[in-house]
Structure formats: structure tokens, C-alpha cells
Amino acid sequence: MDTQSIDPLMKLVQTLLDGFAVGGMYALIALGYTMVYGILKFINFAHSDVFTLGAWVSWGLAARALRLEGAADAGGTPVWAVPVVLLGAMLLCGTVGFLIERLAYKPLRAAPRLNVLITAIGVSLLLQNVGQLRVVFGPYPKSMPALLPDVTLLYVAGVRVPVVDVLVIGLPLVLMLGLEWLIFRTRVGLAMRAVSYNTQTAALMGVNVNRVISFTFVLGSALAAAAGFLYALKYVGLKQPADTTWVMLGLKAFVAAVVGGIGNVRGAMLGGFAIGLLEFLGVAYLEPLYRDVYVFAVLILVLLLRPAGILGRAAVEKV
Amino acid sequence: MSAAAHRDGPPAVWAHAWRSGAPLLVAVGVGLLMHFAVQPAVGAFKARVLVDIGINVILAVSLTLVNGFTGQFSIGHAGFMALGGYAAGALSYYGSYQLFGAAAFNGGVLSWTASQGPFHGPWVGGGDLLFVAACLVGGLVAAGAGYLVGLPSLRLRGDYLAIVTLGFGEIVRVVLQSTQTQLSQAAEVAATPWPLLTLKLGGALGFIGLPFYTTLFWVYLAVALTLTVAIRLKRSSYGRAFLAIREDEVAAEALGVHTTRYKVRAFVLAAFLAGVAGALYAHLVGSINAGELGFQKSFEVVIMVVLGGMGSVSGSTLAAIVLTLLPELLRTVTGSVNTYLPPAYELPDLRMIIYSLALILMMILRPQGFFGLREIWDWRVRRRPRPA
Numbered sequence: 001m002d003t004q005s006i007d008p009l010m011k012l013v014q015t016l017l018d019g020f021a022v023g024g025m026y027a028l029i030a031l032g033y034t035m036v037y038g039i040l041k042f043i044n045f046a047h048s049d050v051f052t053l054g055a056w057v058s059w060g061l062a063a064r065a066l067r068l069e070g071a072a073d074a075g076g077t078p079v080w081a082v083p084v085v086l087l088g089a090m091l092l093c094g095t096v097g098f099l100i101e102r103l104a105y106k107p108l109r110a111a112p113r114l115n116v117l118i119t120a121i122g123v124s125l126l127l128q129n130v131g132q133l134r135v136v137f138g139p140y141p142k143s144m145p146a147l148l149p150d151v152t153l154l155y156v157a158g159v160r161v162p163v164v165d166v167l168v169i170g171l172p173l174v175l176m177l178g179l180e181w182l183i184f185r186t187r188v189g190l191a192m193r194a195v196s197y198n199t200q201t202a203a204l205m206g207v208n209v210n211r212v213i214s215f216t217f218v219l220g221s222a223l224a225a226a227a228g229f230l231y232a233l234k235y236v237g238l239k240q241p242a243d244t245t246w247v248m249l250g251l252k253a254f255v256a257a258v259v260g261g262i263g264n265v266r267g268a269m270l271g272g273f274a275i276g277l278l279e280f281l282g283v284a285y286l287e288p289l290y291r292d293v294y295v296f297a298v299l300i301l302v303l304l305l306r307p308a309g310i311l312g313r314a315a316v317e318k319v
Numbered sequence: 320m321s322a323a324a325h326r327d328g329p330p331a332v333w334a335h336a337w338r339s340g341a342p343l344l345v346a347v348g349v350g351l352l353m354h355f356a357v358q359p360a361v362g363a364f365k366a367r368v369l370v371d372i373g374i375n376v377i378l379a380v381s382l383t384l385v386n387g388f389t390g391q392f393s394i395g396h397a398g399f400m401a402l403g404g405y406a407a408g409a410l411s412y413y414g415s416y417q418l419f420g421a422a423a424f425n426g427g428v429l430s431w432t433a434s435q436g437p438f439h440g441p442w443v444g445g446g447d448l449l450f451v452a453a454c455l456v457g458g459l460v461a462a463g464a465g466y467l468v469g470l471p472s473l474r475l476r477g478d479y480l481a482i483v484t485l486g487f488g489e490i491v492r493v494v495l496q497s498t499q500t501q502l503s504q505a506a507e508v509a510a511t512p513w514p515l516l517t518l519k520l521g522g523a524l525g526f527i528g529l530p531f532y533t534t535l536f537w538v539y540l541a542v543a544l545t546l547t548v549a550i551r552l553k554r555s556s557y558g559r560a561f562l563a564i565r566e567d568e569v570a571a572e573a574l575g576v577h578t579t580r581y582k583v584r585a586f587v588l589a590a591f592l593a594g595v596a597g598a599l600y601a602h603l604v605g606s607i608n609a610g611e612l613g614f615q616k617s618f619e620v621v622i623m624v625v626l627g628g629m630g631s632v633s634g635s636t637l638a639a640i641v642l643t644l645l646p647e648l649l650r651t652v653t654g655s656v657n658t659y660l661p662p663a664y665e666l667p668d669l670r671m672i673i674y675s676l677a678l679i680l681m682m683i684l685r686p687q688g689f690f691g692l693r694e695i696w697d698w699r700v701r702r703r704p705r706p707a
Binding site (some may be wrong): 121 | 332390471474475477478479480483485486487488493494497522546569586613615618621625667671672673675676677678679682683686
């Protein structure tokens with residue numbers, strides 16, 4: 001972003017644009033955190049690595065797709081590349097999410113939450129370091145090939161809005177509408193809400209709890225993959241899988257889930273955009289070095305002042 | 320107490336002094352032994368590995384106080400280490416300028432690493448006192464931060480607290496990495512007032528040029544004291560209060576344990592020890608960089624505690640030793656395997672993959688860790704007595 005001598009309105013619009021773009025990604029990741037928390041009551045630490053996986057799988061698929069088409073030399077990108085890469089990444093990450101739940105978390109269904117948290121940290125480290133292997137993605141940063149042409153769609157107050165930004169802001173909105181419909185209008189969604197409300201009662205009412213949990217993991221992982229795809233598309237430069245930046249992005253998304261009210265799907269969406277905007281407003285108008293500090297400061301404030309989040313309901317601990 | 324007073328023997332005051340002083344004497348003895356007997360015997364490389372083991376033991380045992388005894392889950396331990404290292408480094412670096420005119424070694428034979436050549440000088444130099452003061456200040460600064468981090472634990476449980484500690488560690492990293500460039504001219508240092516010097520800690524490049532003081536003596540002195548504190552704490556009423564909080568916070572509170580106070584105390588003590596470890600580390604390497612002390616370092620310590628046993632001092636000590644040696648072992652193994660493999664098929668660094676798999680399997684098969692709450696010596700008692 002060019003910060004020299006631009007007029008205040010342009011700066012504001014650009015900041016809001018950046019904030020909404022990254023906020024949409026946070027929201028998509030936060031949905032996975034919040035849905036898993038709603039049902040299993042634990043923080044799926046490995047979720048940020050599913051997001052990383054999504055970005056890297058997008059890179060792999062995009063590189064392959066362009067090679068198939070010979071587009072690197074021809075200059076054109078095939079039209080089908082964007083949906084194919086996106087769906088491929090979502091499918092693959094959904095599978096990985098399913099496997100993580102089956103192999104690592106399911107054996108611990110009855111264990112204390114702390115054990116599940118430690119397992120999640122283990123899964124997270126495993127995904128990062130397997131991703132670093134040379135046979136997988138390798139230990140070096142890569143750059144995402146351009147799937148979309150660098151076309152300007154419109155100007156808002158003099159700020160250029162490329163087609164990438166429209167996709168990055170639009171796709172999360174579309175996916176979130178889809179998720180709203182899924183959770184509040186379908187039988188699966190009803191089952192998810194029932195399990196989240198009271199697992200045992202839901203099981204007594206004939207809900208297959210294990211299947212609902214698996215479905216939740218697949219859904220959350222697919223959304224994280226979509227966020228990863230958008231990240232790769234917008235920011236192009238992908239750090240190696242075990243790099244700190246990935247975990248920081250995932251953590252900020254988690255903060256978004258907490259700020260919105262963990263366990264609350266609409267809260268996660270709201271929190272995602274709030275955190276994205278806060279981060280970029282802080283960078284633009286305060287000290288850019290402290291962009292991570294703002295987010296964690298908000299987390300600590302929310303946890304101390306309103307632990308249930310913006311939309312959450314306070315739970316009373318029963319003895 | 321009254322029973323002891325009736326018994327024959329030294330007066331209670333002396334017994335008390337002995338109970339407090341003996342560990343210090345033993346610790347100094349251990350340190351001297353490591354410095355003058357073990358170091359010349361094992362050579363420079365192995366001595367360095369021993370130092371790394373010692374620092375990791377301090378970190379693991381200190382985290383055991385929070386994660387094991389008290390049942391809180393902190394994953395920001397490297398943040399305390401970084402704070403301690405920077406605070407100690409600031410004192411010894413700028414203090415050396417003020418006292419000796421340059422940030423150079425000014426200690427005695429106890430702080431001299433044998434691999435640097437022969438040493439002719441006093442037993443204890445002025446620099447040693449500065450170094451000890453730096454370690455204590457590092458610990459105290461970290462302890463202050465531990466107090467701040469402990470406060471949210473009044474309201475937060477389990478995974479929320481984990482996230483807050485992680486966030487704390489990252490905030491520490493970012494703040495330390497955005498400090499100003501350090502001064503390296505004696506005249507500049509002399510012209511700058513103290514409060515401003517504490518802001519000039521090298522920023523993103525790390526805080527470099529610290530004098531080397533950390534030797535096997537200092538590290539194992541600290542290790543012995545840390546172990547004493549941890550083991551005695553576990554048996555004391557304090558330790559039982561910690562363990563009560565771990566088992567059931569509500570029940571502990573009902574029995575009169577001031578849970579918030581004890582949780583904050585656990586954090587403060589653990590942070591102090593981690594700060595000392597950071598100070599030792601900074602004066603071992605001669606520099607400290609917050610970028611290297613992010614959550615990955617914190618996770619390493621967590622892994623030691625979890626694998627060794629949540630609440631076992633000896634277990635986490637053992638885990639720290641094994642997990643410090645493991646990378647060296649793995650490096651030799653993969654190195655020798657790789658000589659037979661073509662470059663494209665060489666084995667990568669498998670350390671973290673093994674750790675993470677161990678973590679997952681441990682949680683599924685033996686969630687309390689190898690030793691659980693037990694110590695190694697408790698283990699033997701449970702077995703049948705050995706034939707005489």
C-alpha cells in the first residue's frame with residue numbers, strides 16, 4: 001500500500017478494503033473454531049494448520065493446473081482454474097479434517113479437555129512439520145501463480161479495486177450465507193445445533209453424534225481451506241508451512257471467534273470482520289509494528305470484561 | 320514442632336538454618352563439580368550440550384509448577400525466558416560499560432569457559448557479581464510479567480488461559496523486536512541516562528555482544544536450586560494447595576485454598592525461574608533474539624512437561640534431558656543414513672515430527688505422561704523391595 005501523500009479519504013477506503021478482505025478470511029477460519037468449540041467444547045489448535053494446508057494445496061493445484069494448460073508461457077489462465085483449485089483445496093482439507101478428528105480426537109472423547117488441547121497442539125505441530133518435508137511442500141517459501149487476471153473492476157474514491165479483492169471479499173459472504181442456510185434451514189444443521197446444545201439429549205433423540213461431529217470438522221476444514229485459497233490468491237507469497245505467520249493468522253481468527261462469542265456462528269462472522277478492521281485501522285492510524293499486539297490486547301480485554309463475547313451468552317459453571 | 324523441640328540434638332534454629340542452607344551448599348558443590356571435574360573430562364562440545372540440558376531442565380521444571388502442579392495450561396513460557404534474557408542482558412551489557420568501560424568479560428575462573436583458553440585471574444571477579452545481579456534482575460522482571468499473566472487466570476480456565484499465555488508470549492516477542500538499536504560506543508552509553516538505555520535492546524536484529532559468563536558452574540548451581548525448590552514445594556503445604564487446585568478448583572476453594580492467590584504465585588515463581596534460564600541462555604550465546612523465543616520454543620518446553628509427566632519434577636527433568644539429547648542423536652543417525660542415500664532422497668530433520676507424534680500418542684495411550692504425578696523415587700517404593 002502506498003502510504004506517501006495520499007489523501008485521507010483514499011487512505012480510509014484502502015484501509016477498510018484491506019480490513020474487510022482479511023476480515024473475511026478471519027471469519028471463515030473463525031467459523032471452524034467456533035463450530036468445533038460449540039460441539040466439543042475445546043479449541044482445535046490444529047485448525048490454523050488446516051488453513052495453512054488450504055493455502056499450500058491451492059498453490060500445488062494452481063501450479064499443476066497452469067502446467068496442464070501450458071499457461072505459464074501462453075500468458076492466459078484457464079477460466080476453470082479458480083473454481084477447480086478452490087473446490088480441490090476444500091475437498092482435500094475436508095478429508096484431512098475428517099481424518100484428524102477420527103484418528104486424534106475421537107479416542108479422547110471422554111478425556112479431560114486439557115488432554116485434547118495437548119493433542120491438538122501435537123496435531124498442529126505434525127501438520128506443520130509434515131508440510132515442511134521436501135516430498136510435501138518443502139521448507140522454502142513459494143509464490144502463488146496468478147490465477148486471476150490483474151484487472152481493475154472499479155474505483156472507490158480513487159482506490160483501485162482489482163478483481164482479486166472482489167473475490168476475496170465476496171466469497172466469504174457467499175459461503176457464510178450458505179452456512180447460515182445449512183445450519184438454520186436443513187436437517188443436518190438442526191442436528192448440529194442439537195448436539196451443540198446438549199450432546200446427550202441429542203443422542204437420545206436419535207442424532208448420530210459421531211457423524212455430526214465428523215461433518216462439523218469437514219465443514220470447518222473446508223471453510224478454512226477456502227480462506228487459505230483466498231489468502232494465497234491475495235497475498236501471493238506463501239511462507240513455509242511451519243512459519244510463525246500462519247499460526248499468527250490462525251490465532252487472530254481464533255481471537256475473532258472469541259470476540260464474537262465462541263460457539264456462536266454469527267458471532268464468528270462478526271468477530272472476523274471486527275478483528276480484520278481493527279488490525280488494519282491500527283496499522284494505518286497507529287503504530288504498524290504492533291499489528292499483532294492490538295489483536296491480542298483486544299482478546300485479553302474481551303476475556304476480562306465480557307468473556308462470553310459480543311453475541312455469546314454467559315455460561316454458569318455447575319458444580 | 321513441639322515434638323522436635325523435645326528431642327535431643329541441635330537447637331531448632333540451627334536445624335532450620337541447616338535445612339535452608341544445605342541445598343545452597345549442595346548446589347555450589349554440584350556446580351563446582353561440573354565446572355572443575357566434568358567439564359575438563361568431557362570436552363567442549365559435550366560441555367555445551369550439558370549446559371543446554373541444564374537450561375532446558377530449569378525451563379521444564381519451572382513450567383511444571385504451572386502446568387503440572389497447579390493444572391493451569393501456559394504455552395507462553397518462552398516469553399518469560401525472553402524477558403529475563405533481555406533484562407539480564409541490558410544490565411550486564413550496559414552495566415559493564417558503566418563499570419568496566421566495555422561490554423567485555425570481567426569475571427573470575429568460575430565464569431570462564433575452558434574452551435576459550437587458559438585463564439589466569441581471580442576466583443570471583445567484579446563481573447561475576449554483575450552477572451549474578453543480572454540473572455536475579457532477569458528473573459524478577461520475568462516474575463513481574465508472570466504476575467500480570469497470572470491475573471487473567473483468575474477468570475480464565477483451561478484453553479482460554481492457554482490462548483492468553485500464547486498471546487502474551489507473542490506480544491513480548493513483538494515488543495522486544497521493536498526496541499531501538501543498541502549502543503556500542505562507551506561515550507554514547509555514558510551520555511545516555513539509564514531509563515533510556517533500557518529501551519535500546521537491539522530490536523529485530525537481537526541484542527548482541529553480551530559478555531559470556533554462563534558456565535557449567537552457574538547453570539548447574541541454578542539447576543540444583545530449581546530442583547530443590549520444586550521438590551520441596553511439592554511436599555509443602557503450598558505445593559498441596561497447588562495440587563488441590565489442579566484436581567478440583569471449586570473443592571480446593573471450599574477447603575480454604577485461596578485459589579486465585581495460589582495460581583498467581585505459581586505463575587510468578589515459574590516466570591522467575593524461566594527468566595533466570597533466559598539470563599543464563601543470553602550469557603551463554605552472547606546474544607539474545609526474541610524472534611527465536613516465539614511459541615515454538617514454548618511448545619518445546621510444553622512437550623517436555625507433558626511427556627515427562629504433568630506434575631513430576633524428576634519426570635520433566637528426565638524429559639528435558641532426553642529431548643535435548645534426541646536432536647543430537649537424530650542428527651548423527653540421519654547423517655549416517657544420508658551418506659548412503661542419493662541427495663534427492665536424504666532424510667530431513669525428523670525431530671519435530673517425532674515430537675508431535677509422541678505428543679499425540681502419549682495423550683491417547685498415557686495421558687498423564689510417563690511419570691504422571693509421581694517422582695522417579697516414588698516409583699521404586701511401589702515395587703517389591705529389592706533382595707538384600
